[in-house]
């Protein structure tokens with residue numbers, strides 16, 4: 794297959810954030826820049842949270858998938874770009890919807906109350922600082938009584 798930005802994006806769409814398996818890294822807004830020649834493929838990513846243990850796993854998976862797709866490429870570089878922080882605005886519409894369906898509140902900044910992704914109530918409470926994933930916190934909605942996860946604040 795010829796190397797093209799579009800084909801690279803198709804490969805990247807198969808990669809999921811290990812912390813949030815419902816969401817692929819393209820919809821998550823993690824892809825900052827793609828450069829390629831027929832021989833060299835370079836992908837720059839923005840990590841959501843630099844402390845996430847899943848980042849290295851994700852990087853290796855991307856490299857493996859790119860190599861499987863273009864075994865003739867002489868160099869594949871996948872780098873995390875730390876200069877520019879990831880912000881929730883980078884999520885695509887699909888990404889926001891997928892997060893909501895997974896019961897994960899979209900990341901929020903500041904002290905604003907966190908809306909429940911299930912019923913929209915602002916009457917929510919932090920339950921557990923350590924949820925199932927290192928980058929998520931567990932909340933409970935006091936209106937619909939459902940638990941939900943949210944990104945840990947910066």
Ligand SMILES: [Zn+2]
Nearest residue numbers: 909912934937
């Ligand atoms: Zn609720």
